Amino acid sequence: MADDLLWHRIQFAFTITYHYLFPQLTMGLALIIVVLKVVALRKGNERYNEVARFWARFFAINFAMGVVTGVPLEFQFGTNWARFSSFAGEVIGQTLALEGVFAFFLESAFLGLFLFGEKRLGPRGHLAAATALFLGSWLSGYFIIATNAFMQYPVGHVLGDGGVLHLADFWTFLCNPWAFWQYAHNMTGSVITASFVVAAVGAFWSLLGKHADHAVICLRVSVVVGLVACVLISFPTGDAHGKMVARHQPVTLAAMEGLFDGGPHAELAIIGQPDVNARKLENPIVVPGILSFLAYGTFGSTVKGLNDFPVDEWPGNIELLYYSYHIMVGLGTIFMLVMGASAVLLWRNRLHESRPMLWVLMLSVPFPYIANTAGWWTAELGRQPWLIHGLLRTLDGGSPQVNTGNVVFTTLGFAGLYLALGIVFLYQIMKVIDRGPVAAH
Numbered sequence: 368m369a370d371d372l373l374w375h376r377i378q379f380a381f382t383i384t385y386h387y388l389f390p391q392l393t394m395g396l397a398l399i400i401v402v403l404k405v406v407a408l409r410k411g412n413e414r415y416n417e418v419a420r421f422w423a424r425f426f427a428i429n430f431a432m433g434v435v436t437g438v439p440l441e442f443q444f445g446t447n448w449a450r451f452s453s454f455a456g457e458v459i460g461q462t463l464a465l466e467g468v469f470a471f472f473l474e475s476a477f478l479g480l481f482l483f484g485e486k487r488l489g490p491r492g493h494l495a496a497a498t499a500l501f502l503g504s505w506l507s508g509y510f511i512i513a514t515n516a517f518m519q520y521p522v523g524h525v526l527g528d529g530g531v532l533h534l535a536d537f538w539t540f541l542c543n544p545w546a547f548w549q550y551a552h553n554m555t556g557s558v559i560t561a562s563f564v565v566a567a568v569g570a571f572w573s574l575l576g577k578h579a580d581h582a583v584i585c586l587r588v589s590v591v592v593g594l595v596a597c598v599l600i601s602f603p604t605g606d607a608h609g610k611m612v613a614r615h616q617p618v619t620l621a622a623m624e625g626l627f628d629g630g631p632h633a634e635l636a637i638i639g640q641p642d643v644n645a646r647k648l649e650n651p652i653v654v655p656g657i658l659s660f661l662a663y664g665t666f667g668s669t670v671k672g673l674n675d676f677p678v679d680e681w682p683g684n685i686e687l688l689y690y691s692y693h694i695m696v697g698l699g700t701i702f703m704l705v706m707g708a709s710a711v712l713l714w715r716n717r718l719h720e721s722r723p724m725l726w727v728l729m730l731s732v733p734f735p736y737i738a739n740t741a742g743w744w745t746a747e748l749g750r751q752p753w754l755i756h757g758l759l760r761t762l763d764g765g766s767p768q769v770n771t772g773n774v775v776f777t778t779l780g781f782a783g784l785y786l787a788l789g790i791v792f793l794y795q796i797m798k799v800i801d802r803g804p805v806a807a808h
Contacts, residue, residue: 374774375447389433395561397501417804451764470507516546552604560735562593567732570725594706613662619749623692629672633658688748698738
């Protein structure tokens with residue numbers, strides 16, 4: 368059973384990690400497209416419209432990949448997590464259905480209008496279509512986050528006589544306080560990804576001396592939006608989300624920080640290597656008292672360490688959780704520095720001429736994807752050993768009738784299929800970038 372469960376987890380982790388490479392960009396791009404359309408309407412500058420159309424084509428290809436890679440995840444709730452689906456399906460099925468039926472179709476419909484209806488809609492109608500596309504994509508994201516938030520901090524349910532969960536209060540479930548800050552943090556991360564992608568394309572064009580006016584617009588909009596997002600990812604969204612973890616999942620906080628011995632004036636580990644067997648953090652560089660302040664608001668607050676909890680309540684892979692969290696935080700700090708330096712050059716009207724910074728922006732494009740992936744791994748690894756925190760352990764949520772051989776075989780199949788899809792995706796994206804923005808006919 369342990370081997371079966373491990374492969375179920377590997378398969379789901381692989382497919383959902385690959386899938387989320389695409390929604391994080393579409394959700395962030397949706398906001399940037401709206402910004403471009405607003406500026407185009409206010410300034411009457413057709414160049415902004417041309418850039419918006421370019422990113423809409425980018426959006427469409429990315430959206431298609433998100434759909435193709437997202438469909439298998441719905442089936443995996445049954446094939447890989449049958450007991451979990453039986454136990455919690457009445458509750459989480461609400462938001463999953465809303466995401467699929469309402470938000471997904473809203474997003475699809477208005478993407479079509481935005482791509483093909485500009486002449487009929489007119490400038491204001493086209494902006495309205497872009498806004499509806501943005502709302503659809505972000506609403507879709509909220510329903511998924513609300514589902515995950517229930518698994519992190521379950522509310523709005525009752526345990527029925529049959530040993531399964533029933534929905535007791537839909538609005539309590541949908542308006543989960545965990546969901547609000549998780550959603551704000553997640554969506555800010557998606558905006559950072561989109562900002563770096565837009566900046567990278569603008570930097571690429573600038574370095575090649577192509578599409579000069581459009582490149583400047585990409586750099587200008589992405590750096591301003593990206594800098595704001597980099598600030599918000601830290602405070603208030605990251606700060607508030609971290610305090611939710613400290614309040615409701617203190618053992619997760621201890622594992623994220625590699626804190627074995629708790630107490631007041633808890634140290635914040637900048638770096639170190641957790642040795643779980645020895646129950647210590649090796650070679651640490653720490654800042655005294657900061658963890659207490661960040662978690663509870665005062666330097667003297669007591670933060671519980673891993674040794675304050677039974678071992679069977681510890682996350683199963685503390686090392687991977689610790690490094691995932693620190694990669695996310697470290698990259699977030701670097702993003703703020705990169706966008707801050709770019710903003711200074713932009714203010715001086717020198718960014719499009721600064722080849723070193725253009726190279727930095729262009730080569731930085733993979734790292735927001737890594738940071739967002741590390742953030743989701745932190746959330747999912749940190750919730751362990753629970754599938755639904757406090758209600759259902761991961762060990763009890765799998766599909767015992769599906770054997771390991773089937774799971775390994777289909778995992779290899781997904782890997783091959785996704786490799787082929789990834790090659791096609793990159794080919795199409797490079798064609799779009801090479802063609803660049805085009806004027807309306």
